[in-house]
Amino acid sequence: MDATEDVVAKVLIIDDGNAETLELIKQFCADNHLIGLKTHSNNVMSVLKSNVDLGGILMSESYSGSPHGGIDLAVKLHKIRPELPIFLRRTQSSTLEDLPKRAQDCFCAAYHVDDMDALKHSLRDFIFSYYFPNAMVRGIQRITEDAMLTYFRHFSLSCETPYIVKDSIVCGEVFTLVPLESRWCRGYMMLQCENRTLKLDSSSHDPYVKPKAQRISDVLGEITNMVWGSFKSRYVVDEYRVLMSQTQVPMLVMLEEKNISFGTSTPQLCFKYTLTDLDDQSSPPVEIFQRLVFNLSWSPEDFKEVQVSTEELVDAGELEFF
Incomplete structure (x- = not known):
């Protein structure tokens, strides 16, 4: 391979x-x-x-x-x-x-x-013992960037080349953790970063709603939930959302050492996003690390994107007829 x-x-x-x-x-x-x-x-x-x-x-x-x-x-x-x-x-x-x-x-x-x-x-x-489909890698990056820009709308956003890690270091002061479950994978996604106070946009798209000072921890959970929602609608086929196997592996979190272990040596897929405040160029960039570990189940040969019709997108409110 x-x-x-x-x-x-x-x-x-x-x-x-x-x-x-x-x-x-x-x-x-x-x-x-x-x-x-x-x-x-x-x-x-x-x-x-x-x-x-x-x-x-x-x-x-x-x-x-x-x-x-x-x-x-x-x-x-x-x-x-x-x-x-x-x-x-x-x-x-x-x-x-x-x-x-x-x-x-x-x-x-x-x-x-x-x-x-x-x-x-x-x-x-x-190191490269896991094959990550390129369509999945690119798709996860896109849906994560879309979720981040919901709150970081007056920031520019860049993402480094996705990479694989074998370590279990936690980057920053705050991190979120959400299960990822489908027919072809079971594991977790994390977002990690320093917890700073910034002027962030609310989820409202009203142009008259001004950004307000918020801790990143106030919005990181919402961003994580948005990514998982998009992941589910895009990659999890309806008939497989109820999983037959519920095998679990205990996670070990060592707070003092800033380390989280998933009980296996499974490689993790990692993205590093850098957000720069366009309204305050003197403010240090925000670095957010995203990690995905499929430690419970991984069958990339079964990966496919869910085909969504125009009618379904209209019903979901993502499109409207002009």
Whole structure:
């Protein structure tokens, strides 16, 4: 299975190889839907304890002046971010078999620069293991942008390339969580952001209703509900809205560590939206992160958009005859 065409993954590069090796890794990232983020050994811990969302780590066996420095560092990293797959670049072999068991458990795969195809296959297994239909990805982005602009009408809105994460970091101070359930998927959607006070529009489209100061938390739930409503009408076929299976997996929320775990290592589809206040250019942009995790059921081969007739749209009030 190839990586989803319109989805990328961010990977942390912890490698102090020579210029030729680093160039090979850089080109590999460009060719395989990866956004590489380079860091140095003295910054690694602070990066992983921040809210940088990642799909995995590419690490060299020798690091920071030690022939086994990367392995020693990986043991520490695995303790604080066990959900992140770590790919080990080795100089003599491309397996993990000769490593101590404690070290083997920290890595998902090993590779050698002379055989980058092996790393490509590992990415499919550990990062791009879920196929996200492009029509669904684009559709979710559109309905989310429409919902956001209902309240952020005097803001400009942009969205980065959708990407896959394997971590469970919560970005910001407030987040919403809503179940997503259909014949072809079961899971959750989250919106996460800093909770700031801004002048926001009400849901009224009356041009004489002026924006009022509101906390983002006052409207984030409504935006989430609007997205779920659009998702349901667009992607959930009526005859399958009553689900036969109700299997659940407990979620673990660690408030102090700003971490939420869904009980599985299922990759999450992530969108980052940036809203800029057109009336106050000095105000910092608002960043809202959207994550979707289909940890309970996922059958993308059954995905399809619901075909809605003109009459149904008129009855729903979304269209009117001119």
